[in-house]
Amino acid sequence: MSTPWRKEFLPFSRPDISEAEIAAVGDVLRSGWITTGAQTAAFENEFRDYCGSDGAVAVASATGGLHVVLEALNIGPGDEVITPSLTWVSTVNLLALRGATPVFADINSETLLLEPAAVEAALTPRTRAVIPVHFAGVPVDLQPLRELAAKRGIALIEDAAHAAGTEYCGEKIGARGTTIFSFHPIKNLTTGEGGMICSDDSALLERVRRLKFHGLGVDAFDRAAQGRSPQAEVLEPGYKYNLTDIAAALGRGQLRRLDEFIARRTELAQLYRELLEGMPEILPLGLPEYSFRHAWHLFVVRVASERITRDDFMAELKARNIGTGLHFRAVHSQHYYRDREYSRVPLPHTAWNSARICSLPLFPAMTPDAVRDVVAAIKDIF
Numbered sequence: 001m002s003t004p005w006r007k008e009f010l011p012f013s014r015p016d017i018s019e020a021e022i023a024a025v026g027d028v029l030r031s032g033w034i035t036t037g038a039q040t041a042a043f044e045n046e047f048r049d050y051c052g053s054d055g056a057v058a059v060a061s062a063t064g065g066l067h068v069v070l071e072a073l074n075i076g077p078g079d080e081v082i083t084p085s086l087t088w089v090s091t092v093n094l095l096a097l098r099g100a101t102p103v104f105a106d107i108n109s110e111t112l113l114l115e116p117a118a119v120e121a122a123l124t125p126r127t128r129a130v131i132p133v134h135f136a137g138v139p140v141d142l143q144p145l146r147e148l149a150a151k152r153g154i155a156l157i158e159d160a161a162h163a164a165g166t167e168y169c170g171e172k173i174g175a176r177g178t179t180i181f182s183f184h185p186i187k188n189l190t191t192g193e194g195g196m197i198c199s200d201d202s203a204l205l206e207r208v209r210r211l212k213f214h215g216l217g218v219d220a221f222d223r224a225a226q227g228r229s230p231q232a233e234v235l236e237p238g239y240k241y242n243l244t245d246i247a248a249a250l251g252r253g254q255l256r257r258l259d260e261f262i263a264r265r266t267e268l269a270q271l272y273r274e275l276l277e278g279m280p281e282i283l284p285l286g287l288p289e290y291s292f293r294h295a296w297h298l299f300v301v302r303v304a305s306e307r308i309t310r311d312d313f314m315a316e317l318k319a320r321n322i323g324t325g326l327h328f329r330a331v332h333s334q335h336y337y338r339d340r341e342y343s344r345v346p347l348p349h350t351a352w353n354s355a356r357i358c359s360l361p362l363f364p365a366m367t368p369d370a371v372r373d374v375v376a377a378i379k380d381i382f
Contacts, residue, residue: 005320005380006373012323013186016261016364021253028249036213039245043252044196047181050255051174053198055205058248059212062161062182062195063090064241066131069178069197072207073155075100079128083159084114085332085343086350087133091159092331101342103127104332109349110286112136112300112357116144123148129155134163134173136327137188137265137295138288142168146177164189165262167293174198183247186325188261188297189254191247212241264364265296268371272299272360275375281305281382298327302356305382310356313381320377325359 028034040058048056059065075081077099083091085104095102105118114132130149132140140158149156160166161182163173173179178201183194199205210217215238243251254261276282283302287294303310314324330350332343360374 005377006322009321010323010361010366010370010373011363012325012359012361014363014365015185015190016257017190017250018253018257021250024249024253025246028245031245034246035244036242037245039248039252040243043243043248043255046252046255047196048198050258051172051179051198053174053176053179054200055198055202056174057197057205057209057212058243058251059195059197060241060243061193062159062180062184063094064212064239065180065195065197065208066091066157066159067094068208068211068239068241069157069180069204070094070098070100070129071211072204073129073157075128075155078126080124080126081129081131082119082122082127083131084133084350085330085347086112086135086328086354087159087331088161088328089331089334091131091133092337096336100128101126102331103342104345104347104350106347106349107353108286108288109353111138111288112285112353113138113140113288114145116141116148119145120148123152127152127154129157131157131159133159133161134166136285136298136300137162137166138285139163139166139168139173139292141288141290142177161187161195162297163295164297165258165293166295169291176200178204183251183254188265188295189251189258191243191251191254194243194247194251210235211238214238214240261364262293262295265362266294268362268366268368269294269296269299271368271371272362272375275372276301276378279378279382281307282378296362298325298359299362300327300357300359302353303358304356308381310358314358316381317374317377320380322374322377323361327357327359328354330354 044056079100080103082103092102105122112135158179160173160179166173178199181196183191215234215236216232217235303313337343
């Protein structure tokens with residue numbers, strides 16, 4: 001019988017790794033070729049086809065992917081990039097490291113998605129790009145942003161770290177434009193660590209492919225001989241963000257099960273929403289009105305109570321053997337950024353949600369009874 005607490009700890013997230021995927025990684029380890037090779041190339045092609053994209057480049061992380069995209073677009077000192085503050089810090093860190101200025105735009109208070117009107121209001125002659133975030137598995141309203149970017153001649157770089165399998169108006173995220181995915185262990189699809197850049201800009205992808213591996217102009221290795229290709233030479237200084245075949249073998253298996261994972265997450269999320277209905281202290285996120293497919297990467301709620309803070313609420317759940325996540329503390333409120341001039345813009349919706357959001361446990365192997373345990377514990381707290 002479900003109780004408000006559990007004997008075993010329920011983690012916030014747990015990757016679902018099959019025996020077939022473990023065997024595929026073992027095959028790579030036994031092959032003698034464990035770095036970037038045939039598995040990585042196959043993973044790129046399969047992910048490209050899944051999204052319906054023109055091209056895809058695998059990278060060691062979404063952060064590394066954003067780094068090489070910013071460099072490929074020559075975004076740096078004097079440039080402004082519009083992005084939400086309610087996002088993972090890597091986006092703003094990279095802008096700061098490149099000498100560009102982040103310009104924070106407020107979000108919709110219910111969906112936590114970047115508002116196109118807020119983006120338009122933040123535009124200046126120095127704006128070079130907009131980085132919207134597809135949050136928790138829900139897509140940003142892309143059409144107004146695409147029109148705005150095309151009209152102003154600026155780049156639109158989609159942060160799809162939460163959005164593998166998400167759809168916008170019947171089209172998968174990544175099908176067009178430039179999009180960066182994350183395959184961190186908590187994501188819907190994992191490679192351990194890793195990411196993918198999808199784009200319909202072939203010139204951008206060509207430079208990204210070069211920059212992510214030392215700036216070499218041709219493939220770094222002759223895979224038949226398993227040695228350095230003699231034609232490989234540096235065309236420009238680059239980085240070391242290539243994905244290994246070990247990671248790609250896992251990713252290929254995960255990709256085959258991605259829709260299955262999303263279906264399972266959807267069932268659990270719908271149960272959460274049913275059981276939490278009528279609880280004014282706990283507010284699930286609102287959903288947009290346009291057509292979309294939710295990938296349910298996260299189940300985010302807001303703690304809207306005067307009797308308990310979000311941090312104390314998370315501690316109370318932990319005391320009942322239930323893990324939680326926090327996605328995210330607003331970047332502009334964090335130590336390095338809070339006193340910067342660009343962090344002084346009013347962001348009321350961002351600030352309100354940043355103080356209250358909490359991610360409840362959600363992963364494919366989780367059971368409906370575990371969802372009931374979480375909700376029973378929440379009711380016990382209140």
